[in-house]
Amino acid sequence: MVQNIQDYIGGLNWGYKVELRDKNVKYINSYGEIQDSHTIKATNKRGKEEMITTDKILVATGERPRLPEIPGVEHCISSDDLFSLMEPPGKTLVIGASYVALECAGFLVSLGFDTTVMVRSIFLRGFDQQCANIIGNHLEKEAGAKMLRTTVPVSVEKLESGKLKVTMKNNETGEESSDEFDTVMMAIGREPCTRGIGFENVNIELAKNGKVIVNDKEETNVENIYAIGDILLNRLELTPVAIQAGRYLARRMYGGSDELMDYVNVPTTVFTPLEYSATGYSEEAALEKFGEHSIEVYHRKFWPLEWTIAGHDPNLCYMKAITRRDLPDEPIIGLHYVGPNAGEVMQGFGVAMKAGLTKKTLDNTVGIHPVNAEWMTNLEVTKRSGVELQNSGC
Numbered sequence: 001m002v003q004n005i006q007d008y009i010g011g012l013n014w015g016y017k018v019e020l021r022d023k024n025v026k027y028i029n030s031y032g033e034i035q036d037s038h039t040i041k042a043t044n045k046r047g048k049e050e051m052i053t054t055d056k057i058l059v060a061t062g063e064r065p066r067l068p069e070i071p072g073v074e075h076c077i078s079s080d081d082l083f084s085l086m087e088p089p090g091k092t093l094v095i096g097a098s099y100v101a102l103e104c105a106g107f108l109v110s111l112g113f114d115t116t117v118m119v120r121s122i123f124l125r126g127f128d129q130q131c132a133n134i135i136g137n138h139l140e141k142e143a144g145a146k147m148l149r150t151t152v153p154v155s156v157e158k159l160e161s162g163k164l165k166v167t168m169k170n171n172e173t174g175e176e177s178s179d180e181f182d183t184v185m186m187a188i189g190r191e192p193c194t195r196g197i198g199f200e201n202v203n204i205e206l207a208k209n210g211k212v213i214v215n216d217k218e219e220t221n222v223e224n225i226y227a228i229g230d231i232l233l234n235r236l237e238l239t240p241v242a243i244q245a246g247r248y249l250a251r252r253m254y255g256g257s258d259e260l261m262d263y264v265n266v267p268t269t270v271f272t273p274l275e276y277s278a279t280g281y282s283e284e285a286a287l288e289k290f291g292e293h294s295i296e297v298y299h300r301k302f303w304p305l306e307w308t309i310a311g312h313d314p315n316l317c318y319m320k321a322i323t324r325r326d327l328p329d330e331p332i333i334g335l336h337y338v339g340p341n342a343g344e345v346m347q348g349f350g351v352a353m354k355a356g357l358t359k360k361t362l363d364n365t366v367g368i369h370p371v372n373a374e375w376m377t378n379l380e381v382t383k384r385s386g387v388e389l390q391n392s393g394c
Helices: 002-022 099-110 129-143 239-254 283-290 342-354 359-363 372-378
Strands: 031-036 039-043 049-053 057-059 063-065 092-095 115-118 146-148 151-158 164-170 176-181 183-186 190-192 225-227 268-270 276-280 295-303 317-324 332-338
Touching: 092 099, 092 176, 099 115, 099 129, 099 268, 115 151, 129 146, 129 276, 129 283, 129 317, 129 332, 164 183, 268 342, 276 342, 283 295, 283 317, 283 332, 295 372, 317 359, 317 372, 332 342, 332 372, 342 372, 359 372
Parallel strands: 057 225, 092 115, 092 183, 115 146
Antiparallel strands: 031 039, 039 049, 063 190, 151 164, 164 176, 268 276, 276 332, 295 317, 317 332
16 A cells, blocks of 8 residues: 555656646756845755746745654654555554544544544644534544543653653643553644745745745735745645645736635545535634624534445534625525535535525525435524524435
8 A cells, every 4th residue: 555655646746747848847856045036046966056047936835744842753753654654553643633633543543553643722723613523523433543632742752662652741630641652643733844945035024933924916025926835824725725826826927817816715625534524714713704693604414325224323414504694695605514525525515605605596506315415405504593403314
């Protein structure tokens, strides 16, 4: 499996190089450092330097896994390393509760490995917290991962046996404890690759966390220098988002377009054992931006047809639509779906959201029976009503 994954990644990289060549894009495999707003120094792996002059500079350097400053962290791996291991990971501790952490934990559990997830505070920060908790609870109670809640690592020690002794602290009780693992994977987030690339030479404005501050046109505070992707402050850290933003930027630069990237109506999926997909605002973000009296939350539980005979928990799956109740036809500003094939379900609704989906349009849409997405067209119960949800099945 590991070899197949590495071959696949290698094939992707090769395909990108071929595509660049076919598009007459010059590819320089070197380390770039900005000298001024029109000059970049490129240093290759042999140390040879080349000065490149340019009209515009676009920085899209992405992020790398962040590691905590604790003793023994060098014995840990990151998600980048997980699929390069030469031996099975064995008993594994996943530190973090991001989508990377939960996806990797779900993957390991599905292969039968003893897996523990260490959660400092909340699941899936930045996502709808009601749905995030459903995902985290399912990973623990149904999939079989162990959870260490409100806990942080203190140190990692490699024992003579080769095992890793992890000392940890519970933030609520203050108590320290320890356990031994074969593998410890850090997934506490990623940090932007914005250091050491010459930003200080042109005084690019950075946030405290190293992210680049741009306007809605992806322009930095320095003329001719742009930035896109995961290094941007307060933007979604998703590959398709960076690709789309790059397309729009190129069209504005050279195609006469004025279209801007929409960073709100972006469908995305967390590929945990029970999938979660969303587009638009989370309930928390909608409440903060528009206020409780301006939004309505329609929601329901549902029971997939293929789960009924198999005997799965009928209360696991959930969906909600967040609307602007203060506007005509109730425009939908957020859709959330927890259940099987979440990504496939949400991709189509993502198109509808971009087209200005309203609750009235959703209600007037004929559902496909008997699929899970059908229930999106029949959301009647609101949170405001206080009616207790009953699960629905075919």
